[in-house]
Amino acid sequence: MTRRFAVTNTSSGPQRITLSVGPAQITGNEFVPSDDPQANELPEWVTVNRRTFVAPPDSTTELRATVAVPPDASRGERYGAIWAAVASRQKDRQGTEVEQVNRVGIRIYLDVGPGGDPPSDFGIGDLVPGRTDTGDPVVRATVHNTGERALDMTGKLWLSDGPGGLTAGPFPAQLGTTVPIGGSAQVQVPLDRQLPNGPWRVRLRLESGRIHREATGTLTFPDGRNAWGAPASADGSRRWVLLLAGLAALLLAVLPFVVSPTLRARVRRQFASR
Known part of the structure; x- marks a missing residue:
């Protein structure tokens, strides 16, 4: 299996780029590189057609990554990243040379198993309105991973039918939430400080790849700081379904x-x- 990707040098000078593959893990609902370089087999299975090259200023270089999984590989999902690193040497206050390395990466989700891709799915729990310690309104939702793949959540939230017929949004959900298989995680959507308490009709749409789910209801933000209100009440259609x-x-x-x-x-x- 081969995949194409690109490395872009946005600086005004040439940069020597070094490429590598490393394992990763999901810790605290975050996708992070593993401290153990042998945490899984991805560094052995994934190769890049160029390990190092000099990127001209303001340029984009296309590369290829090849994934070769041996026939006897055990089933399960592996996480990793393809890293592009730039190293530079600088002197500290004592005159000692210190090497500084900056790197960016592309995530790898590789599932080994019989048949096609395992199913991905998730559910959205209650939508809870609140205010941060600075008084800004926020909506929090719990995502439950009911599928067989780890999920990277993105999403947007809309408010409508507010006081005086106000509408607001879409507001982007905070990125960086990764939900492991069988796990749960909180997704927060920060909102505009000028929004009145409500009540509001709320619609939250979350996505992971091609899978998307929505949750709707009516909510009111609490007064004060660092406080959480009652969960959003279900829409009429949902109440009829429950009834x-x-x-x-x-x-x-x-x-x-x-x-x-x-x-x-x-x-x-x-x-x-x-």
Whole structure:
């Protein structure tokens, strides 16, 4: 499997770029490089067609990464990154030369297993309005990874039907939230400080790759700082769904008691006829 990517030098001078592949892990809902260079097999399985090159100023260089998974590889998901690093030497106050390395990377999610890609899916919990320690409004939601792949969440939030018919948004969700398989994580959406408390109709759309989910409701922001309000109440359509589901469950629970007398009478007649 081969994938193309590009490295861009935005500086005004040439830069010597060094490329490498390293393992990564998900810690505290963040995708971070692993301290152990042998944490998984990706450094052995992933190769780049150029390990080092000089990038001219204001240039973009296209490269190729090849992934070769051995037939006997164990199943499971691996995380890693392709790193592009630039090193420079500078002297500190004592005159000692210090090497400074700056690097950027492209994430790798590699799943090994039979068949096609494992399914990705997630659910969104309650939307909770709050205010930060500086008084800025924020909406928090908990994402539950119900699929078989780690998720990198992005998303937007819209507010409508506010006081005086106000609308606001879209507001981007804070990036950097990675949800491991079977795990949960909080996603926060910071909002404009000038927004009144509400009530507001809220719509949150979250995405990970091609999978997207939405949550809607009505919420009111609390007064004061560093405070959280009541979770958003469900929309009318969602309340009807919950009500119908509850009625269906109640009907299933009552049905045996309605049918049972008839069955008992039928059984009695059968025994009586014998």
